[in-house]
Amino acid sequence: MTEANRTRRRLRFDEVRHDVGADGRCRIGVALEWKGETFLAEVDGLETPQGRLRACAVATLNAVMAATPAVRFELAGIKSVRAFDGWVVVCRVNATDSDRTYRLLGSAACEEETMLGRCTARSVLDAINRVLDKHLSD
Numbered sequence: 001m002t003e004a005n006r007t008r009r010r011l012r013f014d015e016v017r018h019d020v021g022a023d024g025r026c027r028i029g030v031a032l033e034w035k036g037e038t039f040l041a042e043v044d045g046l047e048t049p050q051g052r053l054r055a056c057a058v059a060t061l062n063a064v065m066a067a068t069p070a071v072r073f074e075l076a077g078i079k080s081v082r083a084f085d086g087w088v089v090v091c092r093v094n095a096t097d098s099d100r101t102y103r104l105l106g107s108a109a110c111e112e113e114t115m116l117g118r119c120t121a122r123s124v125l126d127a128i129n130r131v132l133d134k135h136l137s138d
Helices: 049-067 113-132
Strands: 012-020 025-034 037-046 072-083 086-096 101-110
Touching: 012 113, 025 049, 037 049, 049 072, 049 086, 049 113, 072 113, 086 113, 101 113
Parallel strands: none
Antiparallel strands: 012 025, 025 037, 072 086, 086 101
């Protein structure tokens, strides 16, 4: 099968936007792409390292649910860990579709602390992409 004939079965991560407010809060936006359509979700959070991670993870899940309403996702937890001169973001997500409930785990690594938002979105997608495969086939 040629590359042109193959259908991509995963949402494509596009970007993370991070705006800081004067009140100690932030607004995180995550954009995902599927079949030429962009799904953007924005979430307010605390302007702290953990607050930014959580807001980015929830925004990613909201963008995914906009693309695939047949599955509901809930963030159970998100954590960044400094390891071997880099960072690893690990997330836990609960997913429910018409057939069953899933407890999912995802991770992603990055070299720089400034890239943790992008790494957070990738860890969420790593956790949920296997469940989404059956819902994104059309």
